[in-house]
Amino acid sequence: xxxxxxxxxxxxxxLLFLALLFFAQSLWQSPxxxxxxxxxxxxxxxxxxxxxxxPFSGELFYRAYRVDLFSQAFKVLIQLGLFLVIxxxxxxxxxxxxxxxxxxxxxxxxxxxxxxxxxxxxxxxxFIAMELSSYSLYIxxxxxxxxxxxxxxxxxxxxxxxxxxxxxxxxxxSYLFGLTQSTYITVIIQKLxxxxxxxxAVVGLLLVLCGFFFKLAVIPFxxxxxxxxxxxxxxxxxxxxxxxxxxxxxxxxxxxxxxGPDNLDLVQIxxxxxxxxxxxxxxxxxxxRDLKRLLAYSSIAHAGYILLGVLTLNATGYAxxxxxxxxxxxxxLACFMVxxxxxxxxxxxSLGDLSGLYKRSPLLAFTxxxxxxxxxxxxxxxxxxxxLFLFTAALNQGHLALVIIAAVNTAISIFFYLNIVRSAYGQxxxxxxxxxxxxxxxxxxxxxxLAIILLGTLPAWxxxxxxxxxxxxxx
Amino acid sequence: MDFLILNPLNFPILSTLIxxxxxxxLVIFLLKNETVAKVWALLISLxxxxxxxxxxFYFDASTYKYQFGEHLSWIPFFKIxxxxxxxxxxxxxxxLSTLLTPICxxxxxxxxxxxxxxxxFCLMIMETACVxxxxxxxxxxxxxxxxxxxxxxxxxxxxxxGPEKVYASIKFxxxxxxxxxxxxxxxxxxxxxTGTFSIPEMMSQPYTFQFQFWxxxxxxxxxxxxxxxxxxxxxxxxxxxxxxxxxxxxxxSILLKMGTYGFLRFCLPITPEASIYFAPLILVISVIxxxxxxxxxLGQTDMKRLIAYSxxxxxxxxTLGTFIFNKNGLEGAILQMINHGITxxxxxxxxxxxxxxxxxxxxxxxxxLGKIMPLYVGLFGFFSLSSMAFPGTNSFVGELLVLIGTFxxxxxxxxxxxxxxxxxxxxxxxxxxxxxxxxxEGGEGHHFFDLNVxxxxxxxxxxxxxxxxGFAPAPFLDVMHATVxxxxxxxxxxxxxxxxxx
Numbered sequence: 022x023x024x025x026x027x028x029x030x031x032x033x034x035x036l037l038f039l040a041l042l043f044f045a046q047s048l049w050q051s052p053x054x055x056x057x058x059x060x061x062x063x064x065x066x067x068x069x070x071x072x073x074x075x076p077f078s079g080e081l082f083y084r085a086y087r088v089d090l091f092s093q094a095f096k097v098l099i100q101l102g103l104f105l106v107i108x109x110x111x112x113x114x115x116x117x118x119x120x121x122x123x124x125x126x127x128x129x130x131x132x133x134x135x136x137x138x139x140x141x142x143x144x145x146x147x148f149i150a151m152e153l154s155s156y157s158l159y160i161x162x163x164x165x166x167x168x169x170x171x172x173x174x175x176x177x178x179x180x181x182x183x184x185x186x187x188x189x190x191x192x193x194x195s196y197l198f199g200l201t202q203s204t205y206i207t208v209i210i211q212k213l214x215x216x217x218x219x220x221x222a223v224v225g226l227l228l229v230l231c232g233f234f235f236k237l238a239v240i241p242f243x244x245x246x247x248x249x250x251x252x253x254x255x256x257x258x259x260x261x262x263x264x265x266x267x268x269x270x271x272x273x274x275x276x277x278x279x280x281g282p283d284n285l286d287l288v289q290i291x292x293x294x295x296x297x298x299x300x301x302x303x304x305x306x307x308x309x310r311d312l313k314r315l316l317a318y319s320s321i322a323h324a325g326y327i328l329l330g331v332l333t334l335n336a337t338g339y340a341x342x343x344x345x346x347x348x349x350x351x352x353x354l355a356c357f358m359v360x361x362x363x364x365x366x367x368x369x370x371s372l373g374d375l376s377g378l379y380k381r382s383p384l385l386a387f388t389x390x391x392x393x394x395x396x397x398x399x400x401x402x403x404x405x406x407x408x409l410f411l412f413t414a415a416l417n418q419g420h421l422a423l424v425i426i427a428a429v430n431t432a433i434s435i436f437f438y439l440n441i442v443r444s445a446y447g448q449x450x451x452x453x454x455x456x457x458x459x460x461x462x463x464x465x466x467x468x469x470x471l472a473i474i475l476l477g478t479l480p481a482w483x484x485x486x487x488x489x490x491x492x493x494x495x496x
Numbered sequence: 497m498d499f500l501i502l503n504p505l506n507f508p509i510l511s512t513l514i515x516x517x518x519x520x521x522l523v524i525f526l527l528k529n530e531t532v533a534k535v536w537a538l539l540i541s542l543x544x545x546x547x548x549x550x551x552x553f554y555f556d557a558s559t560y561k562y563q564f565g566e567h568l569s570w571i572p573f574f575k576i577x578x579x580x581x582x583x584x585x586x587x588x589x590x591x592l593s594t595l596l597t598p599i600c601x602x603x604x605x606x607x608x609x610x611x612x613x614x615x616x617f618c619l620m621i622m623e624t625a626c627v628x629x630x631x632x633x634x635x636x637x638x639x640x641x642x643x644x645x646x647x648x649x650x651x652x653x654x655x656x657x658g659p660e661k662v663y664a665s666i667k668f669x670x671x672x673x674x675x676x677x678x679x680x681x682x683x684x685x686x687x688x689x690t691g692t693f694s695i696p697e698m699m700s701q702p703y704t705f706q707f708q709f710w711x712x713x714x715x716x717x718x719x720x721x722x723x724x725x726x727x728x729x730x731x732x733x734x735x736x737x738x739x740x741x742x743x744x745x746x747x748x749s750i751l752l753k754m755g756t757y758g759f760l761r762f763c764l765p766i767t768p769e770a771s772i773y774f775a776p777l778i779l780v781i782s783v784i785x786x787x788x789x790x791x792x793x794l795g796q797t798d799m800k801r802l803i804a805y806s807x808x809x810x811x812x813x814x815t816l817g818t819f820i821f822n823k824n825g826l827e828g829a830i831l832q833m834i835n836h837g838i839t840x841x842x843x844x845x846x847x848x849x850x851x852x853x854x855x856x857x858x859x860x861x862x863x864x865l866g867k868i869m870p871l872y873v874g875l876f877g878f879f880s881l882s883s884m885a886f887p888g889t890n891s892f893v894g895e896l897l898v899l900i901g902t903f904x905x906x907x908x909x910x911x912x913x914x915x916x917x918x919x920x921x922x923x924x925x926x927x928x929x930x931x932x933x934x935x936x937e938g939g940e941g942h943h944f945f946d947l948n949v950x951x952x953x954x955x956x957x958x959x960x961x962x963x964x965x966g967f968a969p970a971p972f973l974d975v976m977h978a979t980v981x982x983x984x985x986x987x988x989x990x991x992x993x994x995x996x997x998x
Contacts, residue, residue, distance in 0.1 A: 337573075379611075394647060400640035409636065409680070413574060416684045424684070428677035435673045439650070439666055447654045447662060481571045488573065 029079045029088045032071045032096050036133040039063055040126050047122035057111050060125045064104040071100040084205065085143035091490040094343075095139040095271045102264045102350055103132045108465055109358045110256030115165050115367025124164055128260060131157035135268035144194045144204040144229075147272060148187075151232065154268065155183050158261060165254040169368055175252025182245040186235035193228025196221060197279075206275060214281035223286045226279055233276070236269030237324040238317075240298040250317035255364050258313055259357040262320055263350050270327060270346050274339050277331055278494045284334070291332035296426050299325030303434045312360055312370045315437060316353065319396055322434060323349055326408065329415040329427060338414035339491035344484055345407030348395065348476060352404055355392030355469045356441075359385050362456060372440060377450025385456060386445045388466045395473050397438035398431050403476035410484065499696040500565035500581050500633070505550060509564050510580040513594065513627045516544050521620035530612040534605060537616040541598040541623065548594040548627075555587055557975045560982030562633055562696065570634075576693050579633040584979030585760050585830055586630040588972060592837045593626040593750050595957070600742035602954040603845050607741060607852055608656060615656060618648035619742060626750045630757065635683045635693045639676070642754065646672055649751065652743035653735055664731075664738035671731040675721035682714035686766070699765035700986055705773075712770035715763050716778070722755030725778075725815060726785045729808045736804035737857075741848025744800065748807050748844055749837035756814045756833055760826075764818070764983060768990030771819070778819045783912045785812030790919030794926070799847045799857045802927060803840060806883060809916060810836045810891075816913065817898035821987055825901025826980045827973055832894035834972065835965060839882040839891055842958040846876045849951050853944040859927065863934030869946045873932045875955050882962045884924040885917065890965035 027034070042063070046056055075097060078089045107128070116124050134154025141147040163176035198204055200222055201212040216222050235242040250258050280287045302322030309315035327349070330342030360370045362385055363378070378386040395404035408431065416424045458466070476483060503509060520540030527533040556563060562581030570578045582590055600619055608615045625648070628641030646669055654665035686698050689707065703711070721728045732752075736744050764771050789809030796802035810832070817829030849872065850862050866873045882889035885896075895917070903910035947955070965972055 379614075399647060400643045405640070405643070409684075410574070412680065413684050413687065416681070417688055421681075421685075424681055425678075428681050432670065432674040432677045435670055436666070439669055442650075443654060443662060443666070446651065447665075481573070484571065484573060 026079065026081055028074065029077050029081055031074050032067070032100065033133060033136055035067055035070050036129055036136060039067070040129045040133060043122045043126035043129060047126060050119070051122055053118050053121055056121045056125060057113075060107045061104075061111055064100070064107050064129075067100045068097070068104050071097045082146070084207070085146045086137075086140050087142045088140055089490075089493055090486075091271070091493055092140040094486065094490045095267060096136050098267050098347060098350060099132055099135050099139070099264060102267065102354070103128070105354050105465075105469075106256070106260045106264070108461075109259055109354060109361050113254075113256055114361075114364065115169065115254035115256065117164075117166060120164055124161065127157040127161050130154075131161070131260070132264065135264055138268040139271040141272075142206045142275070144197065144206070148191065148194065151268075151272075152187065154265065155187070158265070159183065161257045161260070162249060162253045164257070165252075166367060169254075170252055171248075172252045172254070175249045178245050178252075179249045182242070183235065186232050186242055189228050190232030193225045193231065196225025197229060200225065206279065210279050213279050214284075217281060217284060223280070223284070226276070226287065227290060229276055230273060233269045233273040234294070234324075236265045237273065237327065238266075238321050239294050239324045239328065240301055240321065243298070243302075243321045243324075246321060247314045247317040250313045250320075251311055251369060254367060255313070255357070255361045255369075259354065259361065262316060262357060263353050266320070266324075267346060267350065270331075270342060273331055274342065274491065274494055277334065280334070282334055282495070288332050288334065291328055292420060292423050295325045295328035295332060296423055297325070298322065298328065299427060299430045303430050303437075306434070306437045309437065310371050310373070312356075312372060312375070312441070315372075315441075316356060319434070319437075320353070322430065323396070325430075326411055326427060329411040329420070329423065332420070333414045333418045335414075335418070336488055336492045336495050337417070338411075339494060340484060340488040341407070341410035341414040343487040343491060344410055344480065347483070347487075348403035348407040348473070351469060351473050351476065352392045352395035352402070355388050355473060356396070358465065358469065359389040359392070362458070362462065372444045374453070375441065375444035376448040377453055378445035378456075380450050380455075381453060382456040382458060384458060384463060384466045388470055389445050390442045391470050391473055393438040393441045395477070397435050401474060401477045403473050403480070406477045406480045410480075497567065499561055500567065500579070501556070501559070501561050501563045503564045503566055505554060505564070508566050509547065509550060510582070510627070510631045511566055513544055513548055513590065514580075514624050514631070516540060516547070517597070517620040517623040517627075521617045521624070524613050524617050524620070527613070533613050533616055534601065537620060538598055538601045540620065541594075541601055544623065545594040545598055548591055551582060551587060552591060552975070555582075555975055557584070558978060560584070560978045565633075570637075574636075574687075574693070575691065576636045577634050578637060579694060580631045580637075581633045582631050584976035585757065585983075587975055588830070588834050589630045589750075589753055589757060590627055592753075592834055593623060593630065596745060596749050596837070596841055597623040599841070599845070599954045599958070600745050602950055603745070603848055604740065604742045605950060607848065611655065615652070615740075615742075618652050619746070621648040622652075622746055622750075626746075626754075629754055633695050635686070635695055635698070638695065639680060639683060642679075643673075643676060645751070645754075649743070649747065652746075653739045656740040656743070657738040659738075660734070661738045664734040667731045668735040671721055671728070675718040675728075678714040679718040682711045686711060695761065695766075700768075700990055701766075703767070705769055708767040708770035709773070712763055712767040712774060715758065715767070716774065719755040719758035719763070720781075722758065723752060723811045723815060724755070724808065725781050725812070726788050726808065729785070729789075732808065733801050733804040736807075736844075737798060737800050741844060741851070744844040744848070745841045748804075749841035752807060752811055753833045753837060756811065756818060756829065759815065759818050760830070760983070764821075765986040765990070768987045771987060772821070775819045775821065778815060779906065779909050782812045782816040782819070783909055783916070785809060786816070786913055786916035787919065790916050790923060793923040794919065796923075797859055799850075799859055799862065799927065800844070801857075802859075802923060803843050803847065803883075806920065806923065807836070807840055809920060810840065810883075812916070813895055813898050813913075816909065817901055820898075820901045820905040820909075821984060822901050822905055823980055823984060824897045825905060826983060827976055828894050828897025828899075828901055830976050830980070831965070831969065831972060832891070832898060835882075835890040835894045838958050838961050838965075839879055839889075842879045842955060842962075843876075843883060845955060845958075846872070846879060849947065859930050859934075860937065863930040864932075864936030865944075866932040868936075868944055871946045871952070875947070875959060877928050877932060878959060879962070880924045880928045882966070884920045888963070888966045890962045890969075893965060893969045
């Protein structure tokens with residue numbers, strides 16, 4: 022690896038530097054405010070760096086690590102997500118003051134793991150990157166002030182389910198290695214289609230995919246989602262709800278391609294998972310009162326929608342999934358920003374706590390409405406455009422029944438998303454206090470609203486970018 | 497692109513009509529003073545209204561093609577374009593939308609006292625969505641406006657509505673949304689079949705009957721809920737009763753038209769054979785809607801609820817005329833859409849006016865107003881006559897055309913409709929009789945002010961239109977001849993080719 026190759030690794034090196042910096046900060050009694058500002062500005066710089074490294078491409082580390090448009094685009098999203106998560110939760114209300122440097126360190130480390138994941142094209146590299154991101158998250162979940170709820174239960178559940186999913190994934194990897202004598206995706210993708218008639222190959226591939234189903238919260242790997250969302254601190258949930266899904270989807274797309282262009286067994290299983298995920302997620306979300314829990318089930322449903330794009334096994338579908346996960350990132354961040362802002366000491370937020378939000382903070386109420394309507398898929402938001410692309414891609418491959426199920430699900434989901442809007446707009450505050458917003462908070466609100474609407478109304482350039490990026494996956 | 501005549505005016509008139517209210521709505525939030533906000537909204541909506549008039553004056557009635565066209569590439573990969581244009585079907589609906597918005601703003605001047613800016617914002621967004629729906633020629637663009645319209649309408653009911661607003665608004669939203677998701681699937685299916693999202697290019701294609709069958713069903717559910725046709729009408733009375741006056745007016749006058757507009761724009765030309773196949777079913781449902789709506793209206797004690805059910809009956813005439821597939825029927829249906837918009841809108845405004853004075857919509861509470869508010873009752877009576885299709889009013893022309901069409905097409909349905917017409921007279925006269933000459937509860941002690949200038953100003957244009965269409969409908973019918981002829985050709989030609997292929 023020469024010095025010229027160093028630039029390929031720049032976003033990762035930068036995150037590593039950030040992690041080390043916060044490690045240094047954790048060694049002494051650093052002022053709280055300094056840590057917040059450091060995290061905010063340095064993560065903003067990270068976005069700039071990842072955008073600058075967007076055009077780079079090449080291979081590193083004995084071809085186990087590929088830098089291409091696909092990975093770089095995901096890295097931009099991860100860096101952007103990290104910046105927004107830190108921006109949203111910048112006060113870290115629910116975390117002990119003295120733990121702030123460690124909190125930022127693990128958050129950055131987890132992002133580093135995700136960043137490594139999207140570039141990995143070798144099974145063991147994928148595994149190590151994934152573990153780096155997961156273990157950091159396992160530590161983040163219980164970091165919450167003692168008086169709120171059950172963060173310990175959430176953490177235990179997350180670790181156990183995560184470890185189990187990883188175990189299953191490793192087991193699948195051993196099958197793939199056994200069948201193809203290689204851990205390189207580039208090699209497997211050539212050898213595997215020849216032996217796909219063997220059930221072993223399909224089973225092996227599916228077991229590997231399980232690891233990423235866990236990240237995306239696809240049924241039946243969803244059990245951790247509601248408890249972890251509710252149990253973890255609001256800031257941590259903001260991270261868990263958005264970031265691992267990005268990398269999970271990236272890897273899912275890379276690995277699904279292994280099955281070849283028309284692998285019926287695989288597609289059928291994905292169709293089943295998609296249908297069950299969205300139906301279950303939406304139905305259970307109907308009765309939720311806790312906002313984070315509601316969003317957890319909504320995320321299960323959205324994992325189902327995103328599978329619509331994955332199971333097309335073509336570049337258009339992948340690009341649609343890519344587009345929708347970006348939209349999902351933005352609209353979830355919008356909702357979580359409102360949660361973090363309403364929660365005064367870092368407590369959980371129920372639907373009732375939203376009452377009279379229109380009066381207590383008109384801007385927050387509007388952001389929440391835009392986020393909820395976007396999640397519901399109402400135009401002209403990005404959520405609608407994403408669904409339009411997904412449905413078109415899936416229907417193009419003849420999955421009519423699945424698209425109809427998805428459409429019916431959209432109608433079902435309206436109810437609980439409307440419930441959020443109704444609580445914010447249709448009820449009076451009943452003495453709940455106003456929520457003052459700082460200037461930066463206002464800017465963040467307006468920025469997210471604009472991003473959701475602009476991505477929805479002018480999607481062409483982004484979709485084209487996503488398509489170009491995803492084309493390289495189909496060989 | 498031979499279906500589109502590009503805009504001959506030197507400014508993009510349709511885009512202006514769509515985006516001027518939107519821009520105006522965004523500015524509202526910058527205005528701190530509520531009166532200034534109201535004046536601003538009124539000003540913008542009046543400018544939009546005046547700007548829409550060139551559509552009529554420069555409209556070329558000799559062609560069926562879409563005029564004032566605008567065309568831009570939007571999402572090239574999926575061949576989604578920003579295409580706008582109006583023809584004889586949509587022209588009057590666009591004009592109706594731009595006319596009613598300033599009237600709605602005027603009617604809410606005093607009634608809406610809380611969150612005025614947000615209310616005006618919703619009204620303006622509604623105007624954007626309405627004009628957009630009627631002028632979009634790209635399916636995705638149409639769908640975006642069609643769905644986006646739900647949000648401001650939902651808020652109008654949910655925030656400024658009556659005591660049962662939560663139930664009514666959620667029911668409204670879920671009902672319409674449930675209908676339109678199938679529209680979405682049908683839209684994508686059509687795109688995959690034809691390779692375009694352009695609505696005119698989807699028309700007159702040799703689809704198989706099987707395909708048309710399912711597409712028609714998906715369309716019909718979405719549009720029948722919107723119209724609404726029995727048995728999908730239950731959201732309507734709830735929504736109307738709970739909505740504020742302006743919301744009711746927009747709902748009755750413009751939103752319901754989107755359903756019938758959908759039948760005319762999508763079902764007939766895109767799936768002609770399925771339309772012919774399903775026509776008897778739709779006709780039966782229309783007749784049921786007419787009789788059932790009228791019958792239920794007869795038993796109402798709430799004025800708004802009565803008018804809401806009368807809407808179900810009136811819209812039944814529109815679908816009846818549409819699916820009779822002859823010129824009189826179709827022109828009557830289109831004219832009846834406009835008539836219903838004017839008359840029912842005016843009636844809802846009248847109910848709103850009296851509600852501001854007595855704080856009740858019950859007929860018994862508001863009876864015997866004739867002596868106290870002669871001017872108001874005069875206008876109310878006039879619109880009631882229009883609603884029951886009294887000769888000399890607009891609805892008479894529309895219903896007459898529909899009935900002529902129906903008797904030409906299917907005599908049976910013509911006869912079945914007659915009781916509905918009688919019912920209309922019965923429920924409207926009963927209402928009018930109580931309001932004008934009924935016993936005043938608690939004597940005549942209460943004195944309410946008669947119409948003030950503002951109320952008079954927004955009712956008079958509607959009254960003039962009632963008379964104008966009633967006595968001289970030609971200017972309104974002339975613009976639709978070419979389009980309707982072409983539509984009938986499309987239905988017949990499409991029906992024949994496919995039948996022949998089969």
